[in-house]
Amino acid sequence: MAANQDQIFDEQSQEATINEEYKIWKKNAPFLYDLAISHPVEWPSLTVQWLPKKETPPGQDYSIHKLIIGTNTVDNEMNSLMIAKVRLPKDSDVQQDPSEYKQNEPSGIGKATGESRIEIDVRINHEGEVNRARYMPQKSNIIATFTPKGEIHIFDYIKHPSQPSNNLVKPDLKLVGHQKEGFGMSWSEQKLGHLVTGDYDGKLCIWDVETNAPEPKQTFQANNLQIEDVCWHRFHPEIFGSCGDDRHVRIWDTRKPQPLSDIQTHAGDIYCLDFNHFNEFCFITGSEDKRINLFDMRNTEKPLHTFESHGDQILSLKWSPHNMKIFVSSSADRRCMIWDFGRCGKAQTPEEAQDGPPELLFVHGGHRSKVCDLDWNLNEKYTISSVEDNNILQVWQLGAHIYQE
Numbered sequence: 001m002a003a004n005q006d007q008i009f010d011e012q013s014q015e016a017t018i019n020e021e022y023k024i025w026k027k028n029a030p031f032l033y034d035l036a037i038s039h040p041v042e043w044p045s046l047t048v049q050w051l052p053k054k055e056t057p058p059g060q061d062y063s064i065h066k067l068i069i070g071t072n073t074v075d076n077e078m079n080s081l082m083i084a085k086v087r088l089p090k091d092s093d094v095q096q097d098p099s100e101y102k103q104n105e106p107s108g109i110g111k112a113t114g115e116s117r118i119e120i121d122v123r124i125n126h127e128g129e130v131n132r133a134r135y136m137p138q139k140s141n142i143i144a145t146f147t148p149k150g151e152i153h154i155f156d157y158i159k160h161p162s163q164p165s166n167n168l169v170k171p172d173l174k175l176v177g178h179q180k181e182g183f184g185m186s187w188s189e190q191k192l193g194h195l196v197t198g199d200y201d202g203k204l205c206i207w208d209v210e211t212n213a214p215e216p217k218q219t220f221q222a223n224n225l226q227i228e229d230v231c232w233h234r235f236h237p238e239i240f241g242s243c244g245d246d247r248h249v250r251i252w253d254t255r256k257p258q259p260l261s262d263i264q265t266h267a268g269d270i271y272c273l274d275f276n277h278f279n280e281f282c283f284i285t286g287s288e289d290k291r292i293n294l295f296d297m298r299n300t301e302k303p304l305h306t307f308e309s310h311g312d313q314i315l316s317l318k319w320s321p322h323n324m325k326i327f328v329s330s331s332a333d334r335r336c337m338i339w340d341f342g343r344c345g346k347a348q349t350p351e352e353a354q355d356g357p358p359e360l361l362f363v364h365g366g367h368r369s370k371v372c373d374l375d376w377n378l379n380e381k382y383t384i385s386s387v388e389d390n391n392i393l394q395v396w397q398l399g400a401h402i403y404q405e
Contacts, residue, residue: 018334018368019368021365022365022366022368025365025366026366029366031399032362032398032399032402033396033397033398033399034397034398034399034400035088035089035383035395035396035397036366036394036395036396036397037086037117037118037394037395037396038366038392038393038394039117039118039392039393039394039395040391040392040393041069041071041391041392041393042071042391043071043072043073043077043079043391044071044072044372044387044388044389044390044391045069045070045071045072045130045372045373045387045393046070046072046129046130046131046132046183046372046373046387047068047069047070047130047131047132047133047134047372047373047387048067048068048069048373048374048375048385048386048387048393049067049068049133049134049135049373049375050065050066050067050068050375050376050377050378050385051065051066051067051068051083051135051140052135052137052140052378052379053066053140054379056090061089061090062087062088062089062090063087063088063090063379064085064086064087065085065086065087065088065377065379065380066083066084066085066086066121067083067084067086067118067385067393067395068081068082068083068084068133068134068135068143069082069084069130069133069387069393070082070126070129070130070131070133070145071126071129071130072129072130073129078125078126078167079125079126079127079128079129079130080123080124080125080126080130080164081123081124081126081130081133081143081145081155081157082120082122082123082124083120083121083122083157084118084119084120084121084393085118085119085120085121086117086118086385086395087117087118088117088380088383088395088397117395118393118395121162122157122160122162123162123163123164124155124157124160124164125164125167125168125169125170126145126147126153126169127147127148127149127151127153127169127171128147128148128149129148130145130146130147131145131146131147131148131181131182131183132145132146132182132183132184132185133145133146134185134186134187135187136187136192136193136195136209137187137188137189138192138193141156141157141158142154142155142156142209143155143156143157144185144187144195144197144209145171146181146182146183146184146185146197147181148181149181150178150179150180150181150182150199151174151175151176151178152174152175152177152178152185152195152197152205152207153171153173153174153175154171154172154173154174154175154209155171155172156172159172173209173212173214174214175195175197175205175207175209175214175215175216176214176215177203177205177207177215177216177219178197178199178201178203178205179199179201179203180199180200180201180203181199181200182197182198182199182200182226182227183198183228183229184196184197184198184199184204184227184228184229184230184242184244185197185198185230186230186231186232186240187232188232188237188240189232189234190232190233190234190235190236190237191237192210193207193208193209193210193211194206194207194208194209194232194237195207195209196230196232196240197230198222198227198228198229198230198242198244199226199227200226200227201224201226202221202222202223202224202225202226202227202244202246203219203220203221203222203227204219204220204221204222204227204230204242204252205218205219206218206219206220206254218254220252220257222242222244222246222248222250222259223244223246223248225244225245225246226244226245226269227242227243227244227245228243228244228245228269228270228271228272229242229243229244229270229271229272229273230242230243231273231274231275231283232275233275233280234275234276234277234280235280236280238253238254238255239251239252239253239254239260240252240254241273241275241283242273243270243271243272243273243285244269244270245269245270247264247266247267247268247269247270247287248262248263248264248270249261249262249263249264249270249273249285249295249300250262250263251263251297251300261297261300263295263300265293265302265303266285266287266288266289266291266293267287267289267291268287268288268289268290268313269287269288269313270285270286270287270288271286271287271288271313271314271315271316272285272286272314272315272316272317273285273286273317274317274318274319274327275319276319276324277319277320277321277324278324279324280297281296281297281298282294282295282296282297282324283295283297284317284319284327286314286315286316286317286329287313287314288313288314289313290308290310290311290312290313290314290331291306291307291308291310291314292306292307292308292310292314292317292329292339293305293306293307294306294307294341305341305344305359307329307339307341307357307359307360308357309337309356309357309360309363310329310331310333310335310337311331311333311335312331312332312333312370313331313332314329314330314331315330315331315332315370315371315372315373316329316330316371316372316373316374317329317330318374318375318376320376321376321378322376322381322382325340325341325342326338326339326340326361327339327341328374328376328384330371330372330373330374330386331370331371332370332371333370334365334367334368334369334370334371334388335363335364335365335367335371336363336364336367336371336374336384336386337360337362337363337364338360338361338362338363338364338382338398339359339360339361340359340361341359342359343358343359343361344357344358344359345358346358346359361402361403362398362402362403364384364386364396366394366396367386367388367390367392367394368388368390368392369388369389369390369392370388370389371386371387371388372387372388372389373386373387374386374387380397382397382398382400382403383395383396383397383398384396384397384398
């Protein structure tokens, strides 16, 4: 009984701390962001990705952007793949006077657009929770999802009604090759319709969606443990990477049965990796050990640099599509952090060092539970979407005065 009471007290104390930190963040937010929106969703989403196009309605003071999210329901509730519309002010890249900010839930902080900022535009029935959802780079209306049963479902979302009329699940294509579920999913930017996926059995599948073939084009066996993430190389169409619970990062060539590189430098499971958009040799990995490693593919014996500031496991990380040296990470510590590896080794005052290493550019503290996934907006610099366990979707844009320093 005493142990249970102590546990209840600890949970209440932790919740009080989280709420107090959130109040402090909200008070300071107008001075840190050009835009911040916190939007409640009916069910938590494990996945988020900006679609690449934006609309600019004539005569309006905003542009319309779209997000892919999903649901993670309970009690046999129908799950959904969803497209959300996000209205961002046209001049959101211009720093505003903090006194002009509007601060009201759920709209958030930033110049008001006069309408609800985030709304669900398309809802498609989905078989089980949406572990991961990603659009095809060459055809952004084509979205792949990873289901709990291990199937990969392909949806052409513009062919589906905005709201389902029944409970039937009708993907446009089912890909069958995994026996277990997974989260690893990446489309090739170089080869039309090529998709790599990784499951919790250590199996990797390469698919060619353009052929409509339901079986994988190729398979690889990384190990017998969970694969957590995969990523196609952005310059070389035959190269991709995988990482997982065996604490290994593997670099693969689809023309060879064994990996080109097998890297083990983390002290915990590896949950995410990403290849740089501008430099063909750079990639990053994030781990259960709270660290992010930066590698050069030409020498993977040890990382070029290790980034440390998160207080819990790293769950997602993405290179900026606009700046070679910038990336963002999310963690179970409720934080998203923007890093600039060009600042590594920069001299700091003792006061500056208390806020973190010089390469830590910014800490987003607006979440109150672990941040499962995040993504950069391709059309608006330093604009990021992030989703947390506690049924919250956030869109935030770093203040220009911070990254222009």
